[in-house]
Amino acid sequence: MKQIINDLIAQALRELEQSSQIPSELGAHIQVTPARDPGQGDFASNVALTLAKAAGMPPRALAELIVGQISAIDTIEKVEVAGPGFINFFVASATSHSIIRDVLEQGDDFGRSSHGQGGKIQVEYVSANPTGPLHVGHGRGAAIGATLANLLNFVGYEVQQEYYVNDAGRQMHILGTSVWLRYLELCGESVTFPSNGYQGDYVWDIAATLHRENDARFQKPVAEVMAEVSEDAPAGDKEKHIDDLIEKAQTLLGENEYRIVFDLALVTLVDVIRNDLHAFGVDFDCWFSERSLSDDGLIDQAIQRLQDSGNVYEQDGAQWFRSTDFGDEKDRVVRRENGQTTYFASDIAYHMNKFDRGFGRVINIWGADHHGYIPRVKASLTALGYDADNLEVELVQFANLFENGNKISMSTRSGEFVTLRQLREDVGLDAARFFYVMRKTEQHMDFDLDLAREQSNDNPVYYLQYAHARICSVRRQCAEKGISLVTGEANLERLENTHEQALVKQLSIFPERVEAAALRREPHLVVNYLRELANLFHSWYNAHQFIVDDVELRDARMALASAISQVLRNGLKLMGVSAPETM
RNA sequence: GCGCUCGUAGCUCAGAUGGAUAGAGUGUUGGCCUCCGAAGCCAAAGGUCGUGGGUUCGAUUCCCGCCGAGCGCGCCA
16 A cells, blocks of 8 residues: 555656656655554655655645645545645555455465565674573573564565573583582582682582482592682682683693583573573574584684685684774784684684574674674674674663662673563563563663562553453454354444544554564564554454444454454464463 | 663663654552453653753754763683
8 A cells, every 4th residue: 555655646746847846856765654644544655754855845846746646546545645745544444444455365474574585694792601590680681582583584585593502611610610619518618619600509400310310420628629729709800710720620621521510500501591491482593503513613714714815813822813994993812822713713714604604684682781793793793704784682671670669680690680580480481572572672671570460450461461352352253142253244434433444554564564674673662552552452342342232343343353353363373472361 | 991782751671774643561549340351441641851062954863062871891711
C-alpha cells in the first residue's frame, strides 16, 4: 500500500513536471508514513513540504497541485491536504480489511518476508567466560541476541547463532587452580584460599566431582604447593600470588594431569551454561572454542598474514599490529615478549575465520564495556583485506540490578551474584525474556528484581498474554454455545467502528515493523508494536460484544479477533515468550 | 585528560532517516463487572524534551560549547 501511494505521488510529480507546472529535476525523495491519527487518514506524505522551497511555492499550494494530479484508484477513497501541507491518504475499507484474511491464511508465517534472500548471517552473543554460571547481567545479551536471531530468520536470512567459548587464557587457569585448591581441601589438606580465586559454591561442586572420581590422584602436600609462592593480599600482590599458584599447579601436576583438572572445570561449566541457556529458551548452533584457534594454527596464520601485508613490527621484544594505520588510537601487541600471543591475536584469527566460513555479515553482541575494543578488531579485518563494515557490533548496556531499593553489584570472582537460573525460577521465563528485550539495547536499564518478581499486572508481559488468552476464551465460549464460526468468509465490511478500523490498520503494519526491528537490530520495536496491538484490542473488547445474535457481525468480529491472536502469537514467539490460551 | 553510550512526566521508558497537539506503563485522583476473563477499560492531573547557542519554513531529532550519569583507555581476558 505504501508503495502504491509512493508511485501515485511520483506519477503526479512527473506529470506536473511535464506540464511545467513545477520545475523539473527536483529530485524528490518521496516519504510516505502511516498516519498517526485516524483523522489524518491512513498514510501521509510530506513531499510538498520538502519540495516547497525548490519549487518556489508555498507548501500548501504545491500540495493542492499534487493532489489535483493524483489519479483516482479504487483502493484509495480520499486524498486531502492538511496542516502546513501534508497530503493525507484514506484507504478504502475493503482494501484494508483484506489484511484479516491474509493473517488467517498465512497463520504462523504472517509477517515473514524474504528480504534477506537467504543471505548467511551470523549472530554471536553471550560468549561469557566459562568461569561460573551465567548471572542476570548476562541475560540481557542472551535475550536480545536470541530475539534478533529469530527476527533475522523471520525476514529471510539464514542465521547461525554462535557462542565463543573463552577456554584459553588466564581467567580459565585461575578457575582451574581454584578447583584444584578446593579439591586439596577435600583431600584433607588445609589450604588458605587465594583472595583472587573463584569463590563461588560451584567451584566446590566441581572439586567434589574431581575428588569422587579420582580420590587422591591429584593430591600434593600444601607445604609443597605454597613453597616459594609470593604472598597474597593484603600484604602482598594478589595477582602475583594467583599466578604463582597456577604455575605451581602446572609444575606439580605436570602438563597432562593439570589438563584433566582444567578440562573438568571447563566442561562442567560449559555444560551448566548450555543448560541454563536452553532453559532460558536460547540454543546455539555452534560453540566455538578459542583454544581451537591455536590448535588449528589460525592465530599464527593471522599474524603471518598481517606480517606479509607489512602491518606488523617489533618493539621491546614484542610484535605489534600497526592498527593506527586503520583508525585505532594506538598500536596493539599481538605476540608478547615471552612469545605467547595475546587475546587480541585470538580475536583477529576468530573474526578472520568467521568471514572465511562464508558469512556475508557478522553481528557481535557485546557488553558496552567492550566498546573501546571495536576499532582494533575492525582495523585488523581491514588490514587482512576484509570489508570491516560487514562486522556489526551491537553494544548492550548493562542492566543495573536493584533489590529492596539498593543497587546490587555482581562479581563472578567473589561468588556474589544472582544467577540467570535463579531469575527465571523467580519471575518465570516469559517475564524474564520480555523484561530484557523491552528496552532499546543501547539504553541503560534498571532491573528491579522485586518488581520483576511481583506476579502482578505490573508486569507488562501479562498485558499481551492476557489479550491472547481473552481471545482464546471467547472462542471457547463460542464452542460451548455450539456456535460455529465461518471467519474465513466473513463479511468484513461489517467492521466499521473506530476500534475495528484502528485494529485493522495495526495488523497491516506488523510485517514492516518486524522488518524494521530486524534490519535496525532493535528487538524492542516488536514489544512496542505488540503493546499497541494489545491496547487496541482491550479497548475494543470493553466497548463491544463479540458474541452477538447478528451472525454476519459475529463472524466478522471473530475473524478480526482471531487475526489479532495470531499476530500476538507470532510476535511473542519471536521474543521467546509463550502465548497461553488460559492464564 | 581522551574516547564511547546516554540525559524526555514523580518513577521506568517509547519517540529511525528533521514534520501536524511530544506518547505509553507505573504511581496519584475519579468512574466502569445482572453482559464474551476487571491480569481489563474510560477520564483527569502530571513536561522550559539536562543547559546555552547554531543550522531552516520547521529541531526532542542535525552541529558546537557546558553540566550530569555509566563505561572504556594493559605485553588481562
